[in-house]
Amino acid sequence: MAGGYSGWWGRMGGPKEKGFITYTLSPFELKPMKGVLKNGPANVVRRTARQLPYVVPSLILLISVYSYGKKRSAYLHSKAGHAEAH
Amino acid sequence: MKLLKSNPVLTLFNDYIVDSPAPSNISYLWNFGSLLGICFIIQIITGVFLAMHYTPNIDLAFLSIEHIMRDVNNGYIIRYMHANGAGFFFICVYIHIAKGIYYGSYRKPRVFLWTIGVIIFFLMIIIGFLGYVLPFGQMSLWGATVITNLCSAIPWIGTDLVNFIWGNYSVSNATINRFFSLHYLLPFVLAALVILHLIGLHQNGSNNPLGISSNVDKIPFHPYFSYKDYVGFFSFFLIFFYFVFFTPNLLVEPDNYIPGNPLVTPTAIVPEFYLLPFYTILRSIPNKLLGVIGMVAAILIFLILPFVDISNVRSTQFKPLFKLFFYIFVVNFLILGWIGANHAELPFTIIGQYSSIFYFSYFLFIIPLLGIIENTFSSIITKNNTPLFYFLNHKL
Numbered sequence: 001m002a003g004g005y006s007g008w009w010g011r012m013g014g015p016k017e018k019g020f021i022t023y024t025l026s027p028f029e030l031k032p033m034k035g036v037l038k039n040g041p042a043n044v045v046r047r048t049a050r051q052l053p054y055v056v057p058s059l060i061l062l063i064s065v066y067s068y069g070k071k072r073s074a075y076l077h078s079k080a081g082h083a084e085a086h
Numbered sequence: 087m088k089l090l091k092s093n094p095v096l097t098l099f100n101d102y103i104v105d106s107p108a109p110s111n112i113s114y115l116w117n118f119g120s121l122l123g124i125c126f127i128i129q130i131i132t133g134v135f136l137a138m139h140y141t142p143n144i145d146l147a148f149l150s151i152e153h154i155m156r157d158v159n160n161g162y163i164i165r166y167m168h169a170n171g172a173g174f175f176f177i178c179v180y181i182h183i184a185k186g187i188y189y190g191s192y193r194k195p196r197v198f199l200w201t202i203g204v205i206i207f208f209l210m211i212i213i214g215f216l217g218y219v220l221p222f223g224q225m226s227l228w229g230a231t232v233i234t235n236l237c238s239a240i241p242w243i244g245t246d247l248v249n250f251i252w253g254n255y256s257v258s259n260a261t262i263n264r265f266f267s268l269h270y271l272l273p274f275v276l277a278a279l280v281i282l283h284l285i286g287l288h289q290n291g292s293n294n295p296l297g298i299s300s301n302v303d304k305i306p307f308h309p310y311f312s313y314k315d316y317v318g319f320f321s322f323f324l325i326f327f328y329f330v331f332f333t334p335n336l337l338v339e340p341d342n343y344i345p346g347n348p349l350v351t352p353t354a355i356v357p358e359f360y361l362l363p364f365y366t367i368l369r370s371i372p373n374k375l376l377g378v379i380g381m382v383a384a385i386l387i388f389l390i391l392p393f394v395d396i397s398n399v400r401s402t403q404f405k406p407l408f409k410l411f412f413y414i415f416v417v418n419f420l421i422l423g424w425i426g427a428n429h430a431e432l433p434f435t436i437i438g439q440y441s442s443i444f445y446f447s448y449f450l451f452i453i454p455l456l457g458i459i460e461n462t463f464s465s466i467i468t469k470n471n472t473p474l475f476y477f478l479n480h481k482l
Binding site for chain 1: 304409410413420
């Protein structure tokens with residue numbers, strides 16, 4: 001089963017596997033919420049801020065196209081707009 | 087040996103959603119595949135129950151929907167789930183596709199998976215359209231009239247083909263009957279394609295946010311991603327049932343609560359919100375035949391993505407220019423949808439035309455050009471022979 005690129009367990013197709021160690025952490029050792037209050041907010045702000053330069057230009061484009069369309073449409077439906085069209 | 091691993095049927099279940107090796111780093115964006123499965127199951131179950139009470143007859147279709155809404159026990163819930171479920175299905179599929187584009191999931195070796203996905207998307211649009219016609223309200227009738235008439239643009243056989251689809255000389259009883267039949271049948275074809283999509287997925291496993299091979303770090307699907315998917319399911323149902331119970335008609339065109347009347351054309355004929363971007367592309371091209379070709383091409387152009395993206399790097403996380411243009415593409419898609427909801431008049435027509443040009447340019451020119459630019463930069467920086475470059479370039 002599941003041949004192709006990614007193999008099954010033990011023959012994944014990555015570097016040669018050796019020395020398997022299977023281990024689990026006790027639920028008492030796991031700390032899934034560690035630092036969530038102390039570091040969490042700062043991490044969220046930093047990671048979000050890093051994406052802003054990529055997202056903001058397109059958002060500006062969206063808002064400007066939308067407001068241009070709305071304004072221009074309202075104008076073309078006004079008396080002055082009708083006068084301009086004819 | 088455990089039954090799960092020896093029984094020929096249970097083995098499939100085990101290989102696909104229990105022991106299946108999954109990259110350890112896939113994010114919540116990878117939930118949308120399973121969410122689409124949930125959407126599909128919702129549509130099948132509610133659809134089967136609706137079919138028990140629906141009558142595909144031109145005189146009774148609208149009344150049978152009202153019967154479902156008023157008389158059938160919980161019929162209004164079933165119908166609102168089916169109607170809103172279609173909308174949610176498409177929202178999920180758009181996010182699923184956007185994720186695929188962002189993380190380069192369409193690239194080698196997952197071209198087969200992507201191709202099946204595009205075919206599924208195309209079939210979903212057809213099924214969605216067929217379903218929208220069934221209540222036979224004003225928008226059903228006129229939507230069906232407009233969309234079926236598109237076939238008349240085909241040279242030579244157009245008119246005959248439209249009459250063949252209608253089974254008459256206009257949208258009529260025969261049309262609604264066959265649309266019901268096909269709306270019931272095609273989801274089973276869709277189910278077969280979904281199975282192909284899953285087979286394609288499990289050939290090479292899931293992509294991951296880094297876009298590099300995850301073969302060195304896999305974890306079993308269950309319990310890690312089965313539980314992660316449940317989080318998605320519950321979030322989905324929270325939003326979905328808010329719509330079903332509190333704003334069930336927000337996504338529906340009010341005109342469709344008026345019985346279909348061939349003598350009265352609505353002031354604006356608009357498709358469901360999820361088809362608006364493609365409707366805009368259709369309307370942006372003045373020539374009828376070219377408009378139809380443009381609309382179909384807008385859906386099928388996703389097929390060329392694996393071939394036009396020549397970048398050395400898969401994930402958009404590491405491609406700044408590509409990322410910038412990805413978000414512009416998303417915004418452009420939203421603008422196309424907004425234009426489709428407006429009347430075909432200035433300035434919306436001209437905005438729609440520019441947006442349509444950008445839509446096609448993105449696939450045909452911008453993606454290849456970005457690949458060339460970013461490959462050049464990465465070659466200069468890495469001088470082509472550093473381990474990092476080799477790692478990124480080597481059989482991703």
